[in-house]
Amino acid sequence: MNIRDSAVISDQPLTLYGVRFSSRLLLGTAAYPSPAIMSAAVRAAGAEIVTVSLRRETAGNAGSTRFLDLIAALGVRVLPNTAGCRTARDAITTAQMARELFATDWIKLEVIGNDDTLQPDVFGLVDAADVLCRDGFKVFPYTTEDLSVAERLQRAGCDVIMPWGSPIGTGRGLANRTALESLRGYFPDVTLIVDAGLGAPSHAAAAFEIGYDAVLLNTAVAKAADPVVMAEAFRQAAIAGRLGYLAGLMPPRDMAVPSTPVAGTAFFDLDAKR
Amino acid sequence: MIDDTTGGRSSPSERHVQKQSITVVGAGIFGLWQALVLARAGHRLRLIDASSEPFTAGASRWAGAMLAPDCEAEAAPPEVRTWGRDGLNIWRATYPHLIDNGTLVVAAARDQPELVRYARMTHGGAPVDTAKIAELEPDLGARFSAAIYFADEAHMDAAAALRWLMQAVRDMGVDVRFATTTYDSGSLCIDCRGLSARADLPALRGVRGERVIVTTKDMRLARPIRLLHPRQPIYVVPQGDDRFVIGATVIEREDAAPMTVKSALDLLGSAYALHPAFAEASIIDMGAGVRPAFPDNVPHIVIDDAGKTLRVNGAYRHGFLLAPVMAHAVADFIDSGVRHPAFT
Numbered sequence: 001m002n003i004r005d006s007a008v009i010s011d012q013p014l015t016l017y018g019v020r021f022s023s024r025l026l027l028g029t030a031a032y033p034s035p036a037i038m039s040a041a042v043r044a045a046g047a048e049i050v051t052v053s054l055r056r057e058t059a060g061n062a063g064s065t066r067f068l069d070l071i072a073a074l075g076v077r078v079l080p081n082t083a084g085c086r087t088a089r090d091a092i093t094t095a096q097m098a099r100e101l102f103a104t105d106w107i108k109l110e111v112i113g114n115d116d117t118l119q120p121d122v123f124g125l126v127d128a129a130d131v132l133c134r135d136g137f138k139v140f141p142y143t144t145e146d147l148s149v150a151e152r153l154q155r156a157g158c159d160v161i162m163p164w165g166s167p168i169g170t171g172r173g174l175a176n177r178t179a180l181e182s183l184r185g186y187f188p189d190v191t192l193i194v195d196a197g198l199g200a201p202s203h204a205a206a207a208f209e210i211g212y213d214a215v216l217l218n219t220a221v222a223k224a225a226d227p228v229v230m231a232e233a234f235r236q237a238a239i240a241g242r243l244g245y246l247a248g249l250m251p252p253r254d255m256a257v258p259s260t261p262v263a264g265t266a267f268f269d270l271d272a273k274r
Numbered sequence: 275m276i277d278d279t280t281g282g283r284s285s286p287s288e289r290h291v292q293k294q295s296i297t298v299v300g301a302g303i304f305g306l307w308q309a310l311v312l313a314r315a316g317h318r319l320r321l322i323d324a325s326s327e328p329f330t331a332g333a334s335r336w337a338g339a340m341l342a343p344d345c346e347a348e349a350a351p352p353e354v355r356t357w358g359r360d361g362l363n364i365w366r367a368t369y370p371h372l373i374d375n376g377t378l379v380v381a382a383a384r385d386q387p388e389l390v391r392y393a394r395m396t397h398g399g400a401p402v403d404t405a406k407i408a409e410l411e412p413d414l415g416a417r418f419s420a421a422i423y424f425a426d427e428a429h430m431d432a433a434a435a436l437r438w439l440m441q442a443v444r445d446m447g448v449d450v451r452f453a454t455t456t457y458d459s460g461s462l463c464i465d466c467r468g469l470s471a472r473a474d475l476p477a478l479r480g481v482r483g484e485r486v487i488v489t490t491k492d493m494r495l496a497r498p499i500r501l502l503h504p505r506q507p508i509y510v511v512p513q514g515d516d517r518f519v520i521g522a523t524v525i526e527r528e529d530a531a532p533m534t535v536k537s538a539l540d541l542l543g544s545a546y547a548l549h550p551a552f553a554e555a556s557i558i559d560m561g562a563g564v565r566p567a568f569p570d571n572v573p574h575i576v577i578d579d580a581g582k583t584l585r586v587n588g589a590y591r592h593g594f595l596l597a598p599v600m601a602h603a604v605a606d607f608i609d610s611g612v613r614h615p616a617f618t
Contacts, residue, residue: 033349034571035479035526066479067526070569084536169504225395 011246014214016049016191017106017138017159019077023048024208025238026079026193027231028218035070037227045231048076051108051216053083054098068101079140081108086121088128095132107132108140108162108195108216118168118196122149126156133157142195145179147186154190161187162195162216165207169219171199174206184211201230201237208241209249293317294608297457298464301325301450302334303593304573304586304600305466306439310368311601312464313446315609320461321443322454324470329436332468336485336563338511338521339432339594340498341365342377344398344424346592353572353615354592355397357599362428364598371434375497376425378402378410380418382547388502389420399424413494413549429498431513432594464604465578465585468566469528475576475587480528480564483591484537485521488545490555493518501548508544517558520545524591533560565590573600575607575617 013020027047032038042050052071071078080098085091088111095107111128113121120143129139133156141153145163153161163183166172174180175197184192194207195216204215215238224230294317298309301323309321325331343358365372379399381389393399399422408415410423444450457463465471472478495512511519523537538560545552568574568588573596576585584607586600603614 033351034567034569036570037351039569066528067481070479223391 011242014191016140021048021077023235023238024214024242025204025234026051026195026214026216027221028216029053029071030218031222032227035067038222039070039074041221041227041231042074042076044228044235045221046235047231049079050074050076051079051081051218052102054080054094054101077106078102078104079106079108080104081142082110084112085110086112086115086124088124088131091124091128092131095128095137096135099137105136106138106140108142110142120144120164122146125149126152129153129158130156140193145176145183147179147183150183150187150190154187160191160193162193164196165194165203165215166197168196170197171220172197173199173203174210177206177210180207180212181210201233204234205237205241205244208238209244211245295458295461296320296464296608297322297461298466299323299455299457300332300466300468300470301328301440301452302332302466302468302589303337303436303439303597304334304468304589305464306436306443307597307601308464308466308586308604309443309448309450310439310446311598311605312608313443313448315605317608319443319446319448320457321448321450322457323452324455324467326453328440328452329433333483333563333565333589334436334593335433336483336522336561337432337594338485338498338509338519339430339435339513340377340509340511341372341428341430341595342424342498343595344396344427345377345379345500346595347397348392348395350592351570351572354596357616358592358595360602361595361597361599362426364602365428365430368598369430369435369438371438372428372430373497374428376423377427377429377498377500378407378414379422379424379500379502380407380414380548381420381502383419385502385504386420388504388507389422392502393422396422396424398426410497411495411499413551414499417549427498429511430594432519434514435594459582462608463579463583465583466587468587468589469564471585471587472566474578475568475585477568478566478587479526479569481567481590482523482525482527482529482562482564483521484523484525484533484541484560484562485519486533486538486541486545486557487513487559488518488520488552488555488557489516490518490551491516492551492554493549499548501544503544506540506544508541508548510545510548518545518552518555520552522591528564530562530564533562537562565593573616575600575603575614577617 023046025047026049028051080102082091082094091111111121111124113119139158140160142162150161166175191213193214198217199220207215221230296317298305298321313319329335341362343355347355402421402423498511500509520541567590571590573588606612
């Protein structure tokens, strides 16, 4: 057994509100070419949690359950979300509907402040989180990388904080890596999940390398030319990033440090500058 | 059953093709094409529909009626393009009023990455510049700096095409009956009931779609325009008489409740972004329908009742494109036992 293997074994499973998961990849279920491809992608990603948009896709209509049956057949945990909600009140109502429909008190809380950027309305978010936590919900808030907002969310009762990498669907990766690192530093004991903006497997790896506990994505997989292969790519990237973090990354240096002394080797040419 | 006396088609085994008594159930785009092709193959046909009048129920009346196999490949499984090319060719050989002008795909300046992605995900499109856009669509030329032109695609006036098919079926001597659900159980049944067949097809689900029809004389389009957008792409299909179909949402929900305000804002806002002339257009219809779909979003033919029923279903967004292909698949199966890949 080498040092890496021992690090893998010593890794704790991801724990979200007391439930343990071996996968650190959460996958959205929207925008795939078909439900069949969505199902195959979820399996390829090894995801154990999928998000489902309640408001648009399923809005509490009797008989509209066939798509949800397909989700249920995946045998994974469903994290309903309040995508598309513009106010705290709207999000709270949607969360309550989701609790009934999916028989879960888990809710991914989105309160959107701007239809164009899909920027979280952090004020409405904190208000809604406060109400929902007191109502017994396990809240997964989609927020920015702002420290004071994260603090408010934690105070409201959120054990999990989900800052964006970049705006939803942009695929730009970790737009403000420094702030995300700072958030990790300030909240060493809170579960942090990068939610939204990941476009490439390397973006997911980067989130794990700076110590994030999990990532949540949708578009990068759903809109890939081959969503199933892309899901597999993200699965491997998540593992690579997490292992990299556990193994202890070397700190970047400004100066080149040769790993082998150069002087005295056959290729060291004293006349090189002539 | 009657013997084949035409001798036009014979299977490799040289057996006589049996002409059959066939009932097609459901007079939407799938059922009409089945009736037409099977009647032309010499079978005795009856076409029945539960609704009391033609085209008052079912998903076909909501269709944009584009024959765009290359464009659809962007988000559809590969069968849609492969079979869709066949569908386009059958329409061309059958329907005299097809408008064979291709498709133009555009995106706002800030959504250019969508155009790049679209080009990567499709075949058969050619990048075009402002000058070429202006040549193809004079009303759009100055508004877009880049587009993709799919020359080998077509569209039609959906309602006119349904009426034409119904007349063609009647002209072939098909016995067409509305407000009817019962039929001779001795005949072969081709079940094209769409979502009404869900009790017999457990995998079938409904996918809500909404569309608006507007009319304006301030705007001319020669072909369907697809405006790409990361969240709400739309198409605008000119259907003659100054009418334009603006569609369509795709929502994993099975209710056909009237269009929501959000969907109306999305569709009309996007149309307005395509061209401000739509601001003064009159809205003549807004509505929501539910598309029948299988989990792979591809139509399939299911053999049921020990071979006495063929269920043709799962048109999803591609009913007009793939209806002729499904019809020929069924006809070939009846005549020679050949199974098109659409058979499950």
